[in-house]
Amino acid sequence: MSLPTTFAIALPDWFxxxxxxxxxRFPAPEDRxxxxxxxxxxxxxxxxxxxxxxxxxxxxxxxxxAGVNRVEPDxxxxxxxxxxxxxxxxxxxxxxxxxxxxxxxxxxxxxxCAMCLGAIPWSGIKRVLCGASKTDAEVTGFDEGExxxxxxxxxxxxxxxxxxxLLQDEAAAVLRDxxxxxxxxxxAG
Amino acid sequence: MSLPTTFAIALPDWFxxxxxxxxxRFPAPEDRxxxxxxxxxxxxxxxxxxxxxxxxxxxxxxxxxAGVNRVEPDxxxxxxxxxxxxxxxxxxxxxxxxxxxxxxxxxxxxxxCAMCLGAIPWSGIKRVLCGASKTDAEVTGFDEGExxxxxxxxxxxxxxxxxxxLLQDEAAAVLRDxxxxxxxxxxAG
Numbered sequence: 001m002s003l004p005t006t007f008a009i010a011l012p013d014w015f016x017x018x019x020x021x022x023x024x025r026f027p028a029p030e031d032r033x034x035x036x037x038x039x040x041x042x043x044x045x046x047x048x049x050x051x052x053x054x055x056x057x058x059x060x061x062x063x064x065x066a067g068v069n070r071v072e073p074d075x076x077x078x079x080x081x082x083x084x085x086x087x088x089x090x091x092x093x094x095x096x097x098x099x100x101x102x103x104x105x106x107x108x109x110x111x112x113c114a115m116c117l118g119a120i121p122w123s124g125i126k127r128v129l130c131g132a133s134k135t136d137a138e139v140t141g142f143d144e145g146e147x148x149x150x151x152x153x154x155x156x157x158x159x160x161x162x163x164x165x166l167l168q169d170e171a172a173a174v175l176r177d178x179x180x181x182x183x184x185x186x187x188a189g
Numbered sequence: 190m191s192l193p194t195t196f197a198i199a200l201p202d203w204f205x206x207x208x209x210x211x212x213x214r215f216p217a218p219e220d221r222x223x224x225x226x227x228x229x230x231x232x233x234x235x236x237x238x239x240x241x242x243x244x245x246x247x248x249x250x251x252x253x254x255a256g257v258n259r260v261e262p263d264x265x266x267x268x269x270x271x272x273x274x275x276x277x278x279x280x281x282x283x284x285x286x287x288x289x290x291x292x293x294x295x296x297x298x299x300x301x302c303a304m305c306l307g308a309i310p311w312s313g314i315k316r317v318l319c320g321a322s323k324t325d326a327e328v329t330g331f332d333e334g335e336x337x338x339x340x341x342x343x344x345x346x347x348x349x350x351x352x353x354x355l356l357q358d359e360a361a362a363v364l365r366d367x368x369x370x371x372x373x374x375x376x377a378g
């Protein structure tokens with residue numbers, strides 16, 4: 001018998017074109033969130049995954065890595081935008097612990113689901129910016145899973161800053177647009 | 190600027206040799222757990238990752254995919270044994286939703302951490318067998334994260350069976366051995 005021994009997750013083809021248009025730095029939190037939301041919107045428009053985008057930046061606001069949801073195209077239920085962005089940042093820096101490279105930040109177009117919330121403390125990231133809320137995601141049909149009640153408090157107790165509701169309207173609009181297009185809500189059966 | 194656009198997770202070199210010695214079927218739950226624990230032990234002995242192993246089997250007990258912890262060697266904080274096994278099963282079957290292929294089972298040498306618990310409902314797996322407990326993991330220094338209190342009830346309400354404490358002593362012994370060797374506990378700083 002032979003079994004697969006590797007799996008890989010890849011960003012969509014359009015990513016390098018997007019990257020070519022980006023500034024060297026994203027100085028303000030809103031700049032980082034705007035980019036995360038733009039990634040989520042492009043992923044919907046190009047049909048390359050679910051309506052979620054994320055980016056990891058360093059203390060000077062420079063892009064370390066970006067991610068979009070790749071669940072359907074890469075046949076991987078864990079390929080959420082946050083996991084993709086964090087894993088690409090770790091691949092680039094050659095470490096499973098991003099805290100080795102200063103206080104890096106994750107900006108995500110939507111609050112983390114239960115899985116991504118659990119992944120954040122393991123990643124070594126030190127700040128999380130969130131756009132759309134769990135409720136925004138759930139009203140469009142996405143299942144966000146069962147998070148512990150005080151999830152922001154949990155992250156803070158672990159030394160991870162959290163900002164929620166940043167550019168929430170723009171971020172939630174991408175989710176609503178995805179649902180309106182009748183795009184497939186991809187939670188497992 | 191250029192950024193990485195793919196990341197990959199790979200099983201260790203010794204995996205194919207292990208696989209060559211396996212039976213066509215693992216008929217009893219204990220057979221599946223014994224294999225998961227053996228993978229966790231081999232991963233420690235060969236120095237190829239953390240002390241965690243998992244396998245995905247079909248309704249007839251045939252191996253669909255297996256995983257071990259690859260956090261350190263693959264520089265990826267999400268490469269826990271369960272995520273690796275589920276992702277490889279999904280890669281093999283070409284779907285993010287394992288429920289398309291019947292009632293598949295995940296056997297894991299240790300209860301899922303908060304991240305892996307969140308990942309289980311997204312995977313389409315229908316039964317989870319657990320060996321060592323969260324406490325077994327934590328006494329050896331691993332941080333399992335903040336799971337919701339009634340985590341087994343949450344899975345059951347989602348139609349996922351859960352068995353805990355299967356071959357718990359054997360599974361916990363691997364964790365203790367890892368800690369005794371002074372191997373690195375890899376939670377992020």
